[in-house]
Amino acid sequence: CPNQRLCAAGAAPDPAEAAELRARLRSVKHTVLVLSGKGGVGKSTFSALLARGLAARDDTQVALLDIDICGPSVPRMMGLEGEQVHQSGSGWSPVYVEENLGVMSVGFLLSSPDDAVIWRGPKKNGLIKQFLRDVDWGEVDYLIIDTPPGTSDEHLSIVQYLSAAHVDGAVIITTPQEVSLQDVRKEINFCRKVKLPIIGVVENMSGFICPKCKNESQIFPPTTGGAEKMCQNLNISLLGKVPLDPQIGKSCDKGQSFLAEVPESPATLSYRSIIQRIQEYCELQHSQEEKII
Numbered sequence: 001c002p003n004q005r006l007c008a009a010g011a012a013p014d015p016a017e018a019a020e021l022r023a024r025l026r027s028v029k030h031t032v033l034v035l036s037g038k039g040g041v042g043k044s045t046f047s048a049l050l051a052r053g054l055a056a057r058d059d060t061q062v063a064l065l066d067i068d069i070c071g072p073s074v075p076r077m078m079g080l081e082g083e084q085v086h087q088s089g090s091g092w093s094p095v096y097v098e099e100n101l102g103v104m105s106v107g108f109l110l111s112s113p114d115d116a117v118i119w120r121g122p123k124k125n126g127l128i129k130q131f132l133r134d135v136d137w138g139e140v141d142y143l144i145i146d147t148p149p150g151t152s153d154e155h156l157s158i159v160q161y162l163s164a165a166h167v168d169g170a171v172i173i174t175t176p177q178e179v180s181l182q183d184v185r186k187e188i189n190f191c192r193k194v195k196l197p198i199i200g201v202v203e204n205m206s207g208f209i210c211p212k213c214k215n216e217s218q219i220f221p222p223t224t225g226g227a228e229k230m231c232q233n234l235n236i237s238l239l240g241k242v243p244l245d246p247q248i249g250k251s252c253d254k255g256q257s258f259l260a261e262v263p264e265s266p267a268t269l270s271y272r273s274i275i276q277r278i279q280e281y282c283e284l285q286h287s288q289e290e291k292i293i
């Protein structure tokens, strides 16, 4: 049933709304949600670098949507702090980092980056719907959606609204500690309940490789086997492990691309391999769908 995901999310389909969203998102080839069980594990950093990594190819058009409504950090990470959203005849225009990389965030609607967004569920859900329905991305190859941590109202809303469109799946970010993995298991259950495919898990802050002697130290030693063991047990792909690298925070705080600034670091190499796996997953899905059609 085309409404399977919507029903699983416990929402009654509104055909007019679904048609509007479907029409808007028809120009998007692949949609990837970035989720995490806990806050602070590097989900927004991953979303920003995934978008930048995909957009490194000039022939790939990328959109990054930040629906972390209460803590939008994407504008700073993309070097777009202070930018405002512009309205055009065809909807809201994204803010462009490069010609082939557009961004939309609640941060662009605030008068100062220090403003607090204290909204209840319905208002947040309304804004998410508006972002999905009203932003004119144009033709894009990848829409990356950075979500808030956990499994809140916003997650249900986005799954509900996106049921009108095609979603390739979710990438779940964790750190190696059991406290983070515990919440990831909840996130995986959520995805399974709402029938959202899981592309795979990324273990971030996974050890530290000394820049001098290349020795690897476990800063957060995994007590239960880390993400690798969890993925084996739950039959989910581990897309890769990204080591701790202080330069990631420095580049993101300056709004620059860590991948371009430090191209040979172990963290960059790991990012590149993860991005390639996500691309391969999405392309495979697309080719399988084409065969069915």
Ligand SMILES: Nc1ncnc2c1ncn2[C@@H]1O[C@H](COP(=O)(O)OP(=O)(O)OP(=O)(O)O)[C@@H](O)[C@H]1O
Binding pocket: 036, 038, 039, 040, 041, 042, 043, 044, 045, 046, 068, 071, 073, 148, 149, 204, 205, 206, 242, 243, 244, 245, 246, 248, 249, 250, 252, 267
């Ligand atoms: N591999 C890494 N090595 C070092 N620092 C990292 C790494 N990944 C992320 N960070 C840093 O960790 C901090 C938290 O990252 P980020 O804001 O992306 O987390 P988050 O999961 O999106 O948090 P929240 O959802 O609570 O906003 C940032 O300062 C970021 O620069």
Ligand code: SF4
Binding pocket: 210, 211, 212, 213, 214, 215
């Ligand atoms: S890992 Fe080796 S080179 Fe790096 S700080 Fe420690 S002792 Fe020095």
